[in-house]
Amino acid sequence: MVTLTEPPVAAVRRPGRLALLGTGLAALLLLGSAVHLTQGTANLDALDVLRLVFGGGTGDTTAIVVESRLPRLLAALVVGAALGVAGAVLQSVSRNILASPDTLAVNAGAHLAVVAVAAFGVSLPLLGATGVAFAGGLAAAVFVLALAGTGGTGIVRLVLAGTAIALALVSVTQVLLLLYAQETRGLFAWGEGSLEQNGLGGVRTLGPLVGLALAALLGMARRLDLIHVGEDHARTLGVHVGRVRFAAIALAVLLAAAAVTLAGPIGFVGLAAPALARLLAAVVPGLHRHTALIPFSAALGAALLLGADVLLRTIISPQRALEVPTGVVTTILGALFLVVLARTARITSATAEPPAAGARSGVSALRYRVVLGVLALAVVAVAVGAVLLGDAKLLLGDVVNWVTGQAGPIVTGVLDTRVPRVVAALLAGAALALGGALTQAVARNPLAEPGMIGVVGGAGLGAVTVITLVSGVGFWTLTGSAGLGAALAMALVFTVAARGGFTSERLVLIGFGVHAAAQALVTLLITLSDPWNETKALTWLGGSTYGRTFTHLVPMALALLLVVPVLVRMRRELDLLALDDETPRVLGVPVARSRLLLLSCAVLLTGAAVAGIGVLTFVGLVAPHAARAIVGSRHARLLPAAALLGAILVGAADTAGRTLIAPAQLPAGLMTAVIGAPYFVWLLYRHRATGRGR
Structure with a gap:
């Protein structure tokens, strides 16, 4: 079990440190904002911006700063603050330092909702789009928390659950992007988080909404302190834990939804900012209280996102920076932070069950041969079905004629392109299933x-x-x-x-x-x-x-x-x-x-x-698990069964992708994600139920 706990507060209080940290963050934000305003395609330096501040700028300078650079700057500050606070609140109510809009699939759910609205041609005002994003993000967050739990011990389970749900949601989003390319043009890059704004309208609309949510969470600060310490203690002091938790989650998701609507799903700011604040609590007394944690997480989130945007436009040309989503930089930096956090975390020896745990210990030799024979026949059936189905339906006689060289040009053309695809799907499924089985065995992690x-x-x-x-x-x-x-x-x-x-x-x-x-x-x-x-x-x-x-x-x-x-x-x-x-x-x-x-x-x-x-995703997880449930955990039997199941899964997914919306096609990997995610969710639920049973 991973035990990532909040750092202890220093025994000797130094109240000046909190004020010093606040002053430092404010100075950093001011400096970053000043540098940010000087970056862009137009040739404006710090003196030009300074003249504008004191009313001496030209009309061109005013237009460039107010219509282009200021909206991007304000978007970075608002989105960074919203994500920082959202992550801090989600970490507190789940008592899990890795909770964030990313790991709870909030960003993925909100992104899917926005893309779905665009794909089906529904035009909504900005607040309406925020409501849609809020609904998608809230549904994803509640689902992930229901799977991972809120007791503070399911850190890896939360990451796995959030990753699985996010992968499934991202797969559906990619399906919509492919099927409705015209309606969703430009949303691919936006899907990684872009601060580019069309004037100040977005910030003016969503900025007050973010402010109201922050004020509401600050009003709940004392109750959040008590819940984070322990639910029993909070109930003893009269706190209605369920209501407070749901209200806090709803407000956190609203903040994340506003951020997604304004700038797209920007990765890892909601994880890194509050995690940094909690780490600083070891040397800054009082920072662990939500009255300080919430505003400082907001400031750190704004500083991280603003710094990422400044770094991006410093490394590459301003013109190219307009094309690169800022969320790419935050995701890379946040991923590095997560790796460091995971490496330095205290982890007990009571790790997850090995793949053999809880599985069928074995089956009789006769039953194993029967199961393997059935799976082999299923592979043949999938292969035959895949060859016959598609945008052009064929008969077995057509295949026989093609094999013997007697087929007509149309049938020959279809099968010359279709047969390699079918074999490729079967081989890839078998390879990924074996790779997954090996990874689970060596890592001793069934997930x-x-x-x-x-x-x-x-x-x-x-x-x-x-x-x-x-x-x-x-x-x-x-x-x-x-x-x-x-x-x-x-x-x-x-x-x-x-x-x-x-x-x-x-x-x-x-x-x-x-x-x-x-x-x-x-x-x-x-x-x-x-x-x-x-x-x-x-x-x-x-x-x-x-x-x-x-x-x-x-x-x-x-x-x-x-x-x-x-x-x-x-x-x-x-x-x-x-x-x-x-x-x-x-x-x-x-x-x-x-x-x-x-x-x-x-x-x-x-x-x-x-x-x-x-x-392809989920094949290396689903196939070995299913094989283990059918034939047991001995690898002499597990590996052949897993390979056959992997071939069946990818072959069936590829056939469905070629057939369901023929003549259009869906990639097999998107289909395996949609098929594999529910199975993975069931595995997580079963593991959690088993853990409670102990």
């Missing part, structure tokens, strides 16, 4: 998978880097870059986790940070490259089999051919590594070497699958 610990994100970043920076890139170069990205991400996650004391919880938290940073860098690359890359990258990042040929199958086939013999030989070591470190050492298993080899196999499988058909 880990390559997508959630940064490996798939690293592979995607490697591939997108080549796609966007190199024109006419060849397939093998793309494959190599995806594999290199996966390997670097895996090495980074496991190296940092091991240095902090290797535990599965730490691994998941660090992996989540690396995944978020990789996604932000992907967005940065797409927005800085040819704008026509947006749809292509969205389709590829969604895990599409479109345009696959038999050449694209070679890396996945080679990866499986290389890895399967290794897994057959190491099946017993896998069983031991899934238990603990001591048992395999006693039995003579070289733990470090075996773990490195198995992780290398997982990276190879994941990188090949991402290079073959793009980014």
